[in-house]
Amino acid sequence: MIVVTGATGGLGGATVEHLLTRVPADRIAVSVRDPAKARHLADRGVRVRQGSYEEPAALRESFAGAEQVLVVSGNDPAADMVGLHRNAVEAAVGAGARRIVYTSQQGAVPGNPYLPSEFHIATEAILAASGTAWTALRNGAYGPLDQVLGHWRPTGEIVQPEDGPVPYTDRDDIAEATAALLAGDRAIDGPVTLAAPDAVTFDDLAKIASDLTGRTVRRVVVDDEQWVADQVANGIPEPTARLLLSWHQAGRAGYFAQTGPLLAELLGREPRSAADRLAAQVAA
Template identity: 80%
Template sequence: MIVVTGATGGLGGSTVEHLLQRVPADRIGVSVRDAAAARHLAARGVRVRQGSYEDPASLRDAFADAEQVLLVSGNDPAADMVGLHRNAVEAAVAAGARRILYTSQQGAVPGNPYRPSDIHVATEAILGDSGVPWTALRNGAYGPLDQVLGPWQRTGVIARPADGPVPYTDRADVAEATAVVLAGDRSFDGPVTLTAPAALTFDDVAGIASALTGRPIERIVVDDEQWVADQVTTGVPEQAARLLLTWYQGARAGHFAEADPLLAELLGREPRSAADRLAAAVTA
């Protein structure tokens, strides 16, 4: 059995949908905080059990009979995510899982200014000490492009801090590739990187956006502290703005610069590019 955590979330839910196209439903289980929210999966034959990273006993029950467990990483900045991930790893080991997969992040290395990378580095170390074969799926940045680009369609500018090349990746592609790994016969040991085929800077993105819209889209570099202040003025909590700022800092330091061909290999096609996603946004 393959057990997926966070199956009512974006990445976990999409992964389960792709798994259902590849393996019988009775070979899939999900661990979710609220079992009622996964009724649609239960109706299709998926085993649904309540499980929470805060409750190791519930996880051991949710992971029972699992050959593989996919741990979707948490992202609560106020929580002890390393401790919660440790709970999940230990529960998977206790349940007898033969392989643990974890949704990590591209650039999960010591010294990356992006704060969540520390969580992934620590969790990968826990996996390495678990005694169970493991795979860390170091996913490229797959959040909404507007989150990192700002309201460029309205303003005509990409006014953000200094950046660096990033292979902006589509979450749907990551979910499909994750299902391919879970359902396939090929094992991946340790960290692997899943990204779109090309890394782009905001200057590159501005050029693409200009061509798509037929109007000039300007790239403006904003001082870090000024950008944080501007975000706070628009209602963004300062803590959240400073967290996102560390992502720009990680990008400019080159921690997200490498594009990897594995995602395309797993999908059997080219992943969606940033240009594809921008085009969809323009025509939406």
């Protein structure tokens, strides 16, 4: 049986949907904080169990019978994410899971200035010491492009700090590939990059946006501290702005530049590119 955590969230929920196209529903279980929010899955034959990373005993029970557990990483900067992920790994090991698949982050290596890298690195170390087979999917950035590019459509400008090449990846592609890995016969050990094949910069995206819209979209580079001040002036808390700044700093240092063939191999097709995603947004 495959047990998926975070199944009422974006990535976990999409992964379950793709699993349902590959394996019978009774081979899938979900461990969720609020089972009522997963009623739509229970109605389709998925086993819905209550469990959260904050409750180790209940979490272990929710993993009962699992051959594989997908541990979807948390992202609350105010929480002890390493401790919570440790609870999930230990619960999976205690339940007898033969493999743990963890949703890590691209560039989860020492020195990466993007702050969440630290808890991904620590979690991967916990997995390595667990004694159980494990896979860490170092997912490429899969947030909405407008979240990254800012208000480029009304302004005609991408106004962000200095950046670097990033393989912006479609979340549903990652979910489909994760489901393919969980449901298939292929075993992958350790950390692997799961990202779109092309890494692009804001300059590249400005050109793509210009070609798509038929109007000039300019790339405007803003000083780091000025950018943080602008975010705070727009109502974003300063700690959040600095967290986002650390992502840009990591990008410009090349920590997110790596690409690879694995995503396409698992999908059996070419993943959606940033250009594809921008084109869909413009056409919508």
